[in-house]
Amino acid sequence: MLIGVIADDFTGASDIANTLAKGAAPEGGLATAQFPGVPNSPAPAHIEAGVISLKSRTAPVEEAVSESLAALEWLLAQGCQQIIFKYCSTFDSTSEGNIGPVGQALALAMNARGVVVCPAFPTVGRTVYQGHLFVFDKLLNESGMQNHPLTPMTDPDIRRFLSLQTEWSVGHVAQAVVSAGSEAVAAALADDARRGNMFTVVDATSDQDLMTIGAALQDASLITGGSGIALGLPRNFIRKRLARGGDTTLDAQTGPDAILAGSCSGATREQVDLHASRQATYAIDVPDVMSGKVTADTLVAFIAENQGKQPLVYSSGTPEAVRKIQEKFGRDKVAATLDALFADTARQLIGNGYRKIVVAGGETSGAVAQAVADELGNPAMQIGPEIDPGIPVLKVGETDPVLLALKSGNFGAPDFFKKALSIMGADI
Template sequence: MLIGVIADDFTGASDIAVTLSKGLEGEGGLRTTQYLGVPQQPAEEQVEAGVIALKSRSLPAQEAVQQSLAACEWLLQQGCAQIVFKYCSTFDSTDAGNIGPVLDALAQRLAARNVIVCPAFPAMGRTLYQGNLFVHDRPLNESGMEHHPLTPMKDADIRRLLSRQAKTRVSHIGWQQVVQGSETLREILQDQTDEETQLVVVDALSDHDLTLIGIAAADEKLISGGSGIALALPHNFISARKAQGNNSEFPAIKGSSAILVGSCSGATRGQIEEHQKQHAVLAIEIEDVMAERIDADDLVDFILTHQDRCPLIYSSGDPAVVKQAQQQFGQHNISQRLDRLFGDTARKLVLEAGIQRLVVGGGETSGAVVSALNLGSLQVGSEIDPGVPALFAQGERPLALALKSGNFGRRDFFSHALNVLAGSTH
């Protein structure tokens, strides 16, 4: 294994896995496998990039550090020359968050001096300029992310945020330096190296910028960022003739399907609205979940009786309604109940009812579903939409999955994803 990735949630892991699998245009990427948690056995010999999906984004810092270090140890045992810590392109980490502490711990374990920090994902409108993270034309703290139910983002300055979280010194490389090219950028990184480790926030406005950063980081032991930071990492190993380049092919799965959605992002709400114009949709009311008036058997019954209409079940809602429910029942209690409900539903659908195509919306929901299914590892296939790959779990009965982060995907994403999993390109 050449590259090892530690991702702090399941959809983010899928996002960077497809980036590594795809590589730069014309070159191909690396043979990539996504692992659901830290594996208990060695990787298969042909795996060139391994992505470990943790569910650590919202964990207390100490727990996130322990899990991340365990993932790092396994990846090093597989021979990885480079470790990537992947977090969300909207950073999703408050002052009490764990990104800084995890970076501190990984940098110490790997004896890394300059650790690139770049959450930019231009394809989804996330750019970093003068150390500030933007979502399209708005600073992060004015983009709607300030209302996130778990990780409200109140500051767009990643340098300031990291300085409040991490013990490691934070520095910055501006866009004007990035665009001078990979060689210049590499020299800047090398010139900054001294006895003190530093987290280097690096600006990026385009995929070209991310490519320059990735090539400049060829010799760095530890890199961090959104999935875009991995764009050029396969190129480094291919150009060094340590890999040949790979274009993954994905088997078409045309069996029965289900869509489970737990994100309340604006993009997801719009996708649900679009889906229900032609397909079967069932809303889960939080009050019914908390009062145990609805259970996994009810949801399975809805899915199975509407197979001809691409059935979708969701617990999404307007942020104001979600906030009111959290105040009434408690955020942690709601999350636990919904995770258990979606996990139980997925398990019954796949293991008992034989569902073969499963699309999941929302990082927390995806984590609950794949944990309940105990899939172990997933083959990374073609890209459904930017940041969302088709995934394939081998077993007695094949299972195709798509795990979508809340803000990702076109407006008709859910039906489109089912079509791609079935082998259609339309």
């Protein structure tokens, strides 16, 4: 294995796995697999890039650090020459962590300094300029992320925000340096390392910037960022003839399908509204879930009754509605209860022969993907075709595989659900 990725949630893991598998023209990408948690056995020999999916984004800091170091140990044991700590392109975190503490622990373990911090993903509107993170034309704290129920982002200055999370100083490589080319970026990063900066925020406003940064990082042992930071990395190994690449084609699946949505982002709510105008949908009443009135049996029954109608069950709501429910029942209790509900629903669906499942929301995707992996013996997940930027189809298992699409809340076109099922083989 050449590149190892430690991702702090499941949708983010799929996102960067997709980037590594796809690569950039003309070279293409690497043979890539996604692993649900730290494996307890070696990776398949043909895998060139391995992505470990953790659920550490909202975990307690000590737990996130411990799990990430365990993932690092396994990846290094597979021979990885380069490690990426992958977090969301909206830098989802809090002032206490977890991005800074995890990044710091990895850097200390690898004796790395001047480590790149770049959450940019221009294809979906995430750019970094003068150290500030933008979502399309809005600063991060004006994009809706300030209303995130678990990791509200109220400061777009990545340097300042990261400085709250780590005891080490944070540097910056500006857009003008990136525009000057990869040698200029490499020199600036080396200068930052000599000055004692553990992290260096690097501006990127286009895919070409990411390719430039990727070339500058060909010898870097540790990198941090969103999935976009991986865009230029496969090329380094392919040009050195260390990698042969892989195939992202998958066979379509027959049988019933289901859509599970737990994200409250604006993009997901729009997708749910469009789907509801055409197909069968079930709005989950969260207080009824908390009281035990609505269970996985309820959701599975609705899905079964509406086969052929692309059935969707969702707990998405407006920021105001989510806030009221959290105030009544407690944020952590609501999140844990909904995660368990979607995981139990997925287990029942797999047991009932469902082999195409679309999931929206990072926490929901983590719960569902882990449940599916557990049901199928925790196999490596093969990266399939891209549905929308940053969202591939995942194949779990070999003899009777399940196809998954794990969508981060803010990702995907308005018709994402229909498009995903169509690519998986549903009769649309």
